[in-house]
Amino acid sequence: MTSFAQRLAALQKALRERQWQGYLVTQNVDLYYFTGSMQNGYLFVPAEGKAVFYVKRSVERAKQEAACDVRPLGSFREFSQSLKEKHPDAFRGVGIRFATEFDVLPTQLYLRLQQMFPHVEWVDGSRLVRELRMIKSPEEIERIRYAAEVTDRAFQRGLSVLREGMSELELVLEIERQLRIEGHAGIMRMRGYNQEIITGMVASGASAAIPTYFDGPAGGLGLHASVPQGASREVIERGEPILIDIGCCIDGYVIDQTRTAVIGQLAGKHLEQAYALSEQILQQTEHSLKPGTSCEGLYQDALATAEQANLGKHFMGYGADQVKFLGHGIGLEIDELPVLARGFAYPLQPGMVIAIEPKFSFPGEGVVGVEDTYAITSGGFERLTLTERKLFEV
Amino acid sequence: MTSFAQRLAALQKALRERQWQGYLVTQNVDLYYFTGSMQNGYLFVPAEGKAVFYVKRSVERAKQEAACDVRPLGSFREFSQSLKEKHPDAFRGVGIRFATEFDVLPTQLYLRLQQMFPHVEWVDGSRLVRELRMIKSPEEIERIRYAAEVTDRAFQRGLSVLREGMSELELVLEIERQLRIEGHAGIMRMRGYNQEIITGMVASGASAAIPTYFDGPAGGLGLHASVPQGASREVIERGEPILIDIGCCIDGYVIDQTRTAVIGQLAGKHLEQAYALSEQILQQTEHSLKPGTSCEGLYQDALATAEQANLGKHFMGYGADQVKFLGHGIGLEIDELPVLARGFAYPLQPGMVIAIEPKFSFPGEGVVGVEDTYAITSGGFERLTLTERKLFEV
Numbered sequence: 001m002t003s004f005a006q007r008l009a010a011l012q013k014a015l016r017e018r019q020w021q022g023y024l025v026t027q028n029v030d031l032y033y034f035t036g037s038m039q040n041g042y043l044f045v046p047a048e049g050k051a052v053f054y055v056k057r058s059v060e061r062a063k064q065e066a067a068c069d070v071r072p073l074g075s076f077r078e079f080s081q082s083l084k085e086k087h088p089d090a091f092r093g094v095g096i097r098f099a100t101e102f103d104v105l106p107t108q109l110y111l112r113l114q115q116m117f118p119h120v121e122w123v124d125g126s127r128l129v130r131e132l133r134m135i136k137s138p139e140e141i142e143r144i145r146y147a148a149e150v151t152d153r154a155f156q157r158g159l160s161v162l163r164e165g166m167s168e169l170e171l172v173l174e175i176e177r178q179l180r181i182e183g184h185a186g187i188m189r190m191r192g193y194n195q196e197i198i199t200g201m202v203a204s205g206a207s208a209a210i211p212t213y214f215d216g217p218a219g220g221l222g223l224h225a226s227v228p229q230g231a232s233r234e235v236i237e238r239g240e241p242i243l244i245d246i247g248c249c250i251d252g253y254v255i256d257q258t259r260t261a262v263i264g265q266l267a268g269k270h271l272e273q274a275y276a277l278s279e280q281i282l283q284q285t286e287h288s289l290k291p292g293t294s295c296e297g298l299y300q301d302a303l304a305t306a307e308q309a310n311l312g313k314h315f316m317g318y319g320a321d322q323v324k325f326l327g328h329g330i331g332l333e334i335d336e337l338p339v340l341a342r343g344f345a346y347p348l349q350p351g352m353v354i355a356i357e358p359k360f361s362f363p364g365e366g367v368v369g370v371e372d373t374y375a376i377t378s379g380g381f382e383r384l385t386l387t388e389r390k391l392f393e394v
Numbered sequence: 395m396t397s398f399a400q401r402l403a404a405l406q407k408a409l410r411e412r413q414w415q416g417y418l419v420t421q422n423v424d425l426y427y428f429t430g431s432m433q434n435g436y437l438f439v440p441a442e443g444k445a446v447f448y449v450k451r452s453v454e455r456a457k458q459e460a461a462c463d464v465r466p467l468g469s470f471r472e473f474s475q476s477l478k479e480k481h482p483d484a485f486r487g488v489g490i491r492f493a494t495e496f497d498v499l500p501t502q503l504y505l506r507l508q509q510m511f512p513h514v515e516w517v518d519g520s521r522l523v524r525e526l527r528m529i530k531s532p533e534e535i536e537r538i539r540y541a542a543e544v545t546d547r548a549f550q551r552g553l554s555v556l557r558e559g560m561s562e563l564e565l566v567l568e569i570e571r572q573l574r575i576e577g578h579a580g581i582m583r584m585r586g587y588n589q590e591i592i593t594g595m596v597a598s599g600a601s602a603a604i605p606t607y608f609d610g611p612a613g614g615l616g617l618h619a620s621v622p623q624g625a626s627r628e629v630i631e632r633g634e635p636i637l638i639d640i641g642c643c644i645d646g647y648v649i650d651q652t653r654t655a656v657i658g659q660l661a662g663k664h665l666e667q668a669y670a671l672s673e674q675i676l677q678q679t680e681h682s683l684k685p686g687t688s689c690e691g692l693y694q695d696a697l698a699t700a701e702q703a704n705l706g707k708h709f710m711g712y713g714a715d716q717v718k719f720l721g722h723g724i725g726l727e728i729d730e731l732p733v734l735a736r737g738f739a740y741p742l743q744p745g746m747v748i749a750i751e752p753k754f755s756f757p758g759e760g761v762v763g764v765e766d767t768y769a770i771t772s773g774g775f776e777r778l779t780l781t782e783r784k785l786f787e788v
Contacts, residue, residue, distance in 0.1 A: 028588040040607035058605035102501040110501040185621040186592035194422040198580035211452035213434035226646025252620025
């Protein structure tokens with residue numbers, strides 16, 4: 001059985017447990033996860049029987065790539081007809097429920113699905129798919145491991161060119177070029193509405209601590225109000241913390257890593273102490289990284305440590321712009337389950353891959369912190385990111 | 395009145411005409427268009443009275459950037475309370491209708507809005523906002539003009555390094571570096587569900603003609619089934635058509651331009667003829683580029699010209715993977731109105747900005763074509779893209 005067939009089988013089992021008759025997969029990343037192809041269309045997965053990928057374009061390419069049956073989508077009317085003919089069991093009886101990804105499905109499409117199938121009750125299957133994707137297979141972890149290797153080389157490249165007076169943009173572009181030539185897709189995909197990220201967040205001093213819309217602990221000035229995050233044209237000065245929070249998307253899989261660098265020495269004992277505390281929180285978290293540990297517990301312990309050091313107000317952003325998490329699942333997207341945050345009662349399980357990123361933000365001065373990505377194993381964890389963990393003084 | 399205030403006033407006028415009591419703007423690009431800020435939140439625009447931007451994060455930054463009132467969003471319950479208190483007129487009476495962007499709004503949010511406001515009927519305001527954004531102000535056109543200058547320099551950079559045996563990826567990265575250092579955001583934003591594009595589509599020979607999901611006339615092999623478009627690691631060979639379809643997003647605004655290059659001469663008279671026909675179609679289209687011309691007519695005329703030359707089957711993709719348009723509006727996003735396609739009865743109007751891209755695809759051989767971006771003026775058009783129009787033989 002291929003990994004794609006295994007994934008479809010796991011989805012079908014979950015559908016039967018929930019007494020849902022089918023799942024219509026619509027999002028590009030979910031389509032890739034279940035079929036091996038990211039062509040444009042809809043994958044229908046009945047609770048029983050064979051899944052079919054109805055493709056708008058390219059049918060030819062989907063046939064080459066997909067691990068399941070591919071048929072042309074046709075018009076919406078033809079699609080609705082085909083679904084009923086090909087999957088009669090799913091349409092049998094009363095109380096038919098189909099799931100789809102309410103977290104990303106545009107409202108226009110949702111309303112059209114309701115029109116097409118007046119007897120079907122559509123239910124939110126986002127959580128189900130995100131939970132299936134939360135546990136990675138050994139092949140998936142292997143791909144993330146490779147993205148981590150590339151990221152380490154890109155970080156070293158960045159360090160090798162880092163110098164006083166260069167702009168944040170110049171620095172991130174050196175890193176980005178290395179990532180891209182080794183296969184980075186150019187964006188790190190995100191599921192969240194309105195969220196976007198290219199190669200991470202590289203920023204120095206005050207501009208790193210400028211808050212932004214992005215759901216992360218450091219924002220960045222960015223290039224313009226219309227590109228309001230990450231690297232700016234500000235110049236890197238001696239003594240300021242340089243936050244190098246980078247990642248890439250290679251063969252679909254994303255990695256995330258942060259290191260703090262400085263030209264000379266950090267201008268302020270409090271920045272050094274905060275950096276040291278971020279390493280300490282990461283080590284403390286590692287002690288608990290094993291199956292069974294509660295995700296929200298990890299966040300609460302980290303927050304408590306930050307508060308004991310009187311740095312609670314600076315932890316994971318500053319003041320009103322703090323984010324309330326310590327880490328996030330990562331895989332085909334950068335904002336996967338589990339989240340290390342209150343309300344996420346998941347116990348850690350083998351196969352989860354999580355980026356953990358304790359950071360401290362000081363308005364007007366900068367952001368310090370560290371981030372590694374881990375796979376949870378039966379015995380504890382494997383650190384996937386490879387770069388030495390220290391304050392890089394250059 | 396600032397341009398943002400003018401845009402809000404135009405939206406309010408349209409709301410009153412439609413007897414809609416308000417518009418809730420939720421998408422990042424639309425938020426930027428109406429407020430000047432892309433922070434995370436919801437902009438409520440009542441038909442009468444003052445618009446308020448309810449911001450999740452960063453409130454501080456939105457206050458600096460936005461041209462309208464900013465308030466903290468708070469919880470959904472607080473948000474719903476604030477809306478009712480701040481905009482009593484919008485909630486007065488029966489039959490209250492609020493619009494929002496059904497084309498991009500995730501279903502989860504739509505359902506939550508319905509729950510929050512059980513007495514409000516939500517209507518699809520996507521088309522309204524897209525139509526307002528269709529007509530660009532002189533400042534917007536100035537920004538697109540600048541993006542065109544940067545793109546010309548990046549194209550020249552690409553040409554200067556182009557050599558036999560380099561990979562498509564190497565070529566696109568040289569172009570991309572130039573775009574990025576001059577301020578390209580790293581992606582060209584798209585509104586369409588599941589659509590993504592970085593710096594365009596640079597591909598050579600057979601791999602350029604490999605179809606893909608992307609809503610454009612040329613696909614590209616890409617790097618992997620999970621990144622299935624644009625440049626690949628295939629090597630550029632002498633005599634094959636090299637399609638350099640590039641653009642960038644600078645200070646929010648996008649441009650799009652295509653040129654065809656070749657090392658030596660095109661391997662085949664039919665490719666030369668098809669390239670010449672693409673230029674001819676673009677010239678023929680330019681003759682009709684003036685206020686009043688029908689958008690769908692431009693597509694039909696171009697298709698007729700392609701068919702007369704017996705190249706209809708190769709026009710805008712090949713066979714089942716053809717796209718059915720000749721060009722697309724462009725501005726903050728790459729897939730704006732109007733579309734030059736059947737079903738788009740819009741007459742051209744001053745202020746529209748349109749990328750027009752006649753291309754011919756030959757499976758196994760490559761794609762040839764040309765694309766320029768134009769602003770429609772009262773007297774006709776201004777070509778915004780600057781690069782000389784010819785087959786670049788290097």
